Amino acid sequence: MAKFDLNDSGVVVIVGSGAGGGTLGNELAQKGVKVVILEAGPRIENQDFINDEWDSFSQLAWSDTRTTSGTWRVAKDFPNLPAWIVKAVGGSTVHWAGASLRFDEHEFKVKSTYGNIPGANLLDWPVTLAEMEPWYAKAENKMGVTRTNGIPGLPGNNNFKVLEAGAKKLGYKTVHTGNMAINSQPRDGRGSCQQIGFCFQGCKSGAKWSTLYTEIPKGEATGNLEVRPNSMVIKIEHDASGKVTGVVYADESGATQRQKARIVAVAGNSIESPRLLLNSASTMFPDGLANSSGQVGRNYMRHMTGSVYAVFEKSVHMYRGTTMAGIIRDEAANNPKRGFVGGYEMETLSIGLPFMAAFLNPGAWGRPFTSALDGYPRMAGMWLVGEDMPQETNRITLDPTVKDKHGMSVASVHFDDHPNDVAMRAHAYKQGAAVYDAVGATVTYPTPPYPSTHNLGTNRMSEKAKDGVVNKFGQTHDIKNLFVSDGSQFTSGAACNPTLTIVALAIRQADYIAGAMQKKEI
Amino acid sequence: MREVDRRSKHSRRVFLKGAATAVPVVAAATSVGVSIESAWADDASALEPATMKTLLKVARDIYPHDVLGDSYYIVAIKPWDGKAAKDPAVKSLISDGIARLDQNARDRHKLPYAEVPWEADRVVLLKEIEQSDFFQKVRGDLIVSLYNQKEVWPKFGYEGSSAEHGGYINRGFADIDWLPKA
Numbered sequence: 001m002a003k004f005d006l007n008d009s010g011v012v013v014i015v016g017s018g019a020g021g022g023t024l025g026n027e028l029a030q031k032g033v034k035v036v037i038l039e040a041g042p043r044i045e046n047q048d049f050i051n052d053e054w055d056s057f058s059q060l061a062w063s064d065t066r067t068t069s070g071t072w073r074v075a076k077d078f079p080n081l082p083a084w085i086v087k088a089v090g091g092s093t094v095h096w097a098g099a100s101l102r103f104d105e106h107e108f109k110v111k112s113t114y115g116n117i118p119g120a121n122l123l124d125w126p127v128t129l130a131e132m133e134p135w136y137a138k139a140e141n142k143m144g145v146t147r148t149n150g151i152p153g154l155p156g157n158n159n160f161k162v163l164e165a166g167a168k169k170l171g172y173k174t175v176h177t178g179n180m181a182i183n184s185q186p187r188d189g190r191g192s193c194q195q196i197g198f199c200f201q202g203c204k205s206g207a208k209w210s211t212l213y214t215e216i217p218k219g220e221a222t223g224n225l226e227v228r229p230n231s232m233v234i235k236i237e238h239d240a241s242g243k244v245t246g247v248v249y250a251d252e253s254g255a256t257q258r259q260k261a262r263i264v265a266v267a268g269n270s271i272e273s274p275r276l277l278l279n280s281a282s283t284m285f286p287d288g289l290a291n292s293s294g295q296v297g298r299n300y301m302r303h304m305t306g307s308v309y310a311v312f313e314k315s316v317h318m319y320r321g322t323t324m325a326g327i328i329r330d331e332a333a334n335n336p337k338r339g340f341v342g343g344y345e346m347e348t349l350s351i352g353l354p355f356m357a358a359f360l361n362p363g364a365w366g367r368p369f370t371s372a373l374d375g376y377p378r379m380a381g382m383w384l385v386g387e388d389m390p391q392e393t394n395r396i397t398l399d400p401t402v403k404d405k406h407g408m409s410v411a412s413v414h415f416d417d418h419p420n421d422v423a424m425r426a427h428a429y430k431q432g433a434a435v436y437d438a439v440g441a442t443v444t445y446p447t448p449p450y451p452s453t454h455n456l457g458t459n460r461m462s463e464k465a466k467d468g469v470v471n472k473f474g475q476t477h478d479i480k481n482l483f484v485s486d487g488s489q490f491t492s493g494a495a496c497n498p499t500l501t502i503v504a505l506a507i508r509q510a511d512y513i514a515g516a517m518q519k520k521e522i
Numbered sequence: 523m524r525e526v527d528r529r530s531k532h533s534r535r536v537f538l539k540g541a542a543t544a545v546p547v548v549a550a551a552t553s554v555g556v557s558i559e560s561a562w563a564d565d566a567s568a569l570e571p572a573t574m575k576t577l578l579k580v581a582r583d584i585y586p587h588d589v590l591g592d593s594y595y596i597v598a599i600k601p602w603d604g605k606a607a608k609d610p611a612v613k614s615l616i617s618d619g620i621a622r623l624d625q626n627a628r629d630r631h632k633l634p635y636a637e638v639p640w641e642a643d644r645v646v647l648l649k650e651i652e653q654s655d656f657f658q659k660v661r662g663d664l665i666v667s668l669y670n671q672k673e674v675w676p677k678f679g680y681e682g683s684s685a686e687h688g689g690y691i692n693r694g695f696a697d698i699d700w701l702p703k704a
Contacts, residue, residue, distance in 0.1 A: 051683035054670050157690075158698040165701045194689030204685040314700045315523055319680065321695035353680040357669035365584045365661055366645060373669075374587065377526065377679025439701060 002226045004036050006259050011036050012513070013247055013261035015233045015276065018091020019502040020486035021267030022211025023142075025227070026219035027510030033517065034224050036259060037216075038231040038249050040268070041087035044094075046213055049202030053354045056201035060094060062087040066271065067399045070415040073448050077362035082413040083302075084451040085269055089229050090212025092269065092453070093499070094202045097324035098182040098209065099347060100145040101496035102136050105129040106334055107342075107387065110492040113334060114341040119418055120389035121299055125491040126463040126472035135504040143181035143209040143503060144188055153177040154184045154193060157321030159348045162312070162380040166435035167328045167346075174329035178347070181209035181499075182322060188214065195321035197350070231257075234408050236264055236280040236289055236482070244289070244482045250406050263513060263522060265474075267485040267506075270300065270455035274396045274488060275411040277459065277469075290459070290476035290484075295468050297397055299390035299460050300413065301493040302452035304342075304421045306384045307349055308432030309360070310441035311375035318350040318380050326382075331431060332495045340423040343495045344386025346432060351381070359450050372445055380436060384428040385454070387495045389418035396458050454498055459488040473512040474505060481522045485509055524694035526679040528589075562596050568607035573620045577602065577660070579636040580623070583644050584661050585668055587677070594674050598667040602660075619656025623647060 004011050012028055014021045017039040025037045041062075050056045061084060068075040068082045075082070085092045106113040108125040116122075140148040147153050154177045156164060167175040182203075183192045193207040206213050219225035230252035237258075238244045246260040266273045274297035278288035288296050326348030333343050351359065353376055360372060394416060398409035417425075429446040436444055462468025465477035474489050476482045485506055487498050494501070516522045563571040563578075581595045606613035620635070626647050627635040638644050651657045668674065675682050684690055 051685050054666065155696060157695045161696065161698050161701055169702070193691075194685075195691040195695040196685050196689035197695075198684065205689070315525060315679065316698060317523070317526075317679065317681075317694065320684075320690040320693070352682075353675055353678050354666070354670045357665050363661075367586060370586050373678060374589070 001220050002034070002223050004034060004226050006257060008034070009246070009260040010034055010262050011260070012263045012265065013038060013259055014265045014267055014485065015247065016040075016091055016267035016269065016272075016486065017089050017211060017216060017227060018086070018267060018269065018486065019093050019096075019211065019499045020506045021265070022090065022093065022215045023503050023506035024265055024267065024485045024510050025225050026211075026215035027507055028514060029219035029222045029224035031510065031514040032224060033514055035219065035226070036261075037225065037227045038233050038247065038259070039089050039091075039227060039229050040232040040272075041089065041229065043089040043227070043229040044202070046202060046204055046206050049198075049204045051196070051198045051201060051204070053201065053352050056198070060086045060088050060202060064404060065402060065410050067402055067410060067412040068414070069412065070394070072415045072417060073362075074451055075415070078451050081451045082415075083269075083271055083455050084453050085455065088212075089216065089227060090210045093210040094212055095200045096210075096499055097199050097497070098180045098322075099324050099327070099497040100140065100143060100179050100181045100500040101345070103129060103132070103494045103496065103501060104332070107492065107494035108132070110342075117341065117389060117420060119391060120420070121392045122390065123460070123462060123467055123491050126461055132504060135508045136500065138507050139500055139504040142507070143500070144183055145500070146178065146180045146182070146184050147176070148179065151187070152184050154180055154182060154322055154325040156326060157195065158316050159318035159321070159350055159380050160326035162316055162439060163326050163328065163346070163348050163382060163435060166438045169438035170435055172328050172330040176327060177325040178327045180322070180325050182325070183207040190214075193322055197319050197321055197323065199323040232406065233268075233276060234279065234406050236266075236276065238282065238284065238289070238479070242284060242479060244479055254405070262517070263481045263483065265483040265485045266459075269486055270458045270488040271396055271411045271413060273484060273486055274458040275398065278398050279408050290469050290478045290482055292478050293462075293466050293468060295460060297458050298392045298395045299457040300394040300396055300415060300455070301388050301390055301457040301490070302415065302449075303454045303456075303493055304344060304384070304386040304388045304424045304428070305449040305454075306425050306429060307381060307447040308384065308429060308436065308444055309372075309379050309381040309447055310433070310436030310444040311372070312378045312380065312439075312441055315377050316380045317377060319352055323350055324348055324383070328435070331428070338427055340420045340427065342387030342420070342424065344384055344424055344428050345495055345497075346428070346435070347383045347385060349381045349383035360445065360447055362448070372443075375443070382432055382435070384425070384432055385495065385497065386424050386428060387493050388421045390457055390460070390492055391416070391418055454487070454493070456487045456490040456493050456498060459484045461489050461491045474509045475512070483509065483513065523697045523699055526676055526681055528676050528679065562600070566603040568613050569603050569616055573617055574599070574603065576620045576624065576634070576636045577616065579644070580620070580648070580660065581664055581668070583641055583648060585664055586641065589677050590674065594668065594671060597671060598664055601667065602663075615656055615659065619651070619654065619660070622656075623651065626650060
């Protein structure tokens with residue numbers, strides 16, 4: 001395995017090892033580029049994952065302090081946990097559900113399609129679906145997405161069968177077990193899904209794609225990739241010409257290290273990535289790096305989400321099997337006649353009894369609440385995920401008072417729903433309940449959004465430097481050897497789960513970076 | 523469909539005392555004619571036994587599950603005594619909270635909280651203190667201390683960890699048999 005010197009100024013430093021960082025690292029390593037990935041969390045291999053929600057949360061979740069504000073309910077119920085993401089090698093690909101969907105064509109052109117929506121900071125992406133299609137294809141092949149590349153769909157579990165029966169009764173057409181980066185048959189040295197049911201706690205069998213046991217070991221095998229766990233980057237440094245020169249990070253012991261770099265790529269998810277750029281402010285860049293537009297940290301999106309759980313007369317045991325292998329896509333199209341722009345997906349979802357108690361209706365107590373939990377074995381569940389409106393005021397800022405143990409300002413997350421988000425959620429709750437009512441639900445529970453799992457948009461792509469932070473390759477408009485490689489690049493959120501698009505962008509970005517390095521442009 | 527066996531698979535846990543002394547305590551309780559139900563509370567070191575017993579009633583009233591015996595709630599609330607022993611602020615939080623609740627109950631019903639006969643009347647008393655630090659801390663703690671007990675899970679038809687059993691691929695992940703034909 002490679003080990004690079006702290007003074008090796010020829011390496012590409014990637015901050016974060018998830019869908020963006022882990023993929024970029026492997027892709028560059030395969031092309032012969034020397035890469036150091038600095039990952040804030042520990043390296044936990046899949047045999048050590050825990051089939052227990054709270055124990056796993058302690059093992060994997062990013063629990064460093066963050067602060068919140070805004071009218072979203074998460075700020076009240078979970079004021080220091082705005083997001084449920086992972087702090088470990090593999091990042092949130094460790095706990096993601098595996099849903100791997102392409103954007104629709106119009107979802108790259110939201111400004112042109114939706115027009116002027118008051119309060120929304122809409123912008124077309126500087127890329128189109130046609131440009132992205134070959135990269136989506138590479139991502140699907142890499143991740144082994146079901147219903148692509150001749151890979152069969154996963155078998156439907158009990159929770160899916162309820163969803164499917166209700167959807168068909170209601171007249172929905174596009175209903176199946178999803179496009180999942182979970183092996184339905186052995187592939188790429190990994191076995192097939194054992195229907196364990198703890199996808200969110202890290203896949204112990206390795207059937208679900210995660211950079212932890214795919215991209216990262218493959219990159220390491222080239223001798224060009226070094227991953228340093230427990231390495232929290234606290235600042236990106238630059239020279240007098242404005243080019244970045246490396247990063248300062250705290251290692252496992254808490255000691256400060258300085259890794260020189262030819263290129264720095266930030267992939268710390270949409271809360272930490274802008275925080276790092278803002279915390280790297282200097283005399284030359286007083287508002288933070290790559291922030292001449294003032295858009296760093298702005299346009300924070302978390303998807304319109306919500307869940308519907310329904311209780312039936314007889315048992316469902318929704319927790320058995322793949323958590324999210326089930327989808328209804330009929331509401332994903334843009335159909336403004338419904339009273340909102342954009343669309344949403346309906347996807348099977350199950351959480352165990354401990355998390356159901358914590359998240360069904362935070363703060364609730366008494367018989368109405370316990371009656372719902374008494375229905376747990378007879379419960380089916382779905383997650384609603386749709387496009388939310390980017391708003392300039394939804395943003396990540398540096399908390400003015402709270403600091404982390406390294407003395408750096410923590411991220412503060414402000415979020416208010418846009419009226420379009422509220423209208424979409426109301427529609428989705430109604431349709432979700434209708435699906436279950438169609439097959440005899442005795443009661444349905446419209447469940448509020450959880451702490452954010454999809455965090456997007458805070459370093460957005462734009463054609464013009466004044467409108468966003470990065471160009472179509474994730475290269476910052478202001479600093480040509482500084483890149484953003486995670487979901488914070490998203491100009492808009494689309495209806496679907498974001499990981500496939502993050503991976504496709506990372507593969508494309510690796511191609512661009514390697515080419516630019518060869519041409520000595522950076 | 524494969525249903526989950528909801529019968530308790532465990533003998534009454536060690537809630538009576540520490541594991542090492544559980545049996546003698548039961549024996550002693552029996553021999554002197556003290557009910558087992560009250561022995562657990564007498565074991566409290568920082569909080570009064572009466573406070574612990576009322577706290578048990580409060581816990582049941584916050585998250586009432588008629589299928590769960592007291593033992594599960596006792597396991598959930600007992601750690602408050604240990605926390606109270608370590609921290610005077612916790613001790614007064616619980617003691618004062620229960621005292622206030624009892625006072626409110628006496629004002630309204632001329633009975634201490636735990637003796638107010640109908641749950642609905644006790645819930646009214648809880649509603650009055652819902653915003654208090656005492657109520658919020660006790661409720662917030664219960665969400666984990668009650669529902670994260672592995673012994674509780676089968677009562678709700680939840681099976682917990684599955685990887686060591688080979689997942690559900692051969693154990694009923696798709697065994698639903700009552701849906702209408704699609």
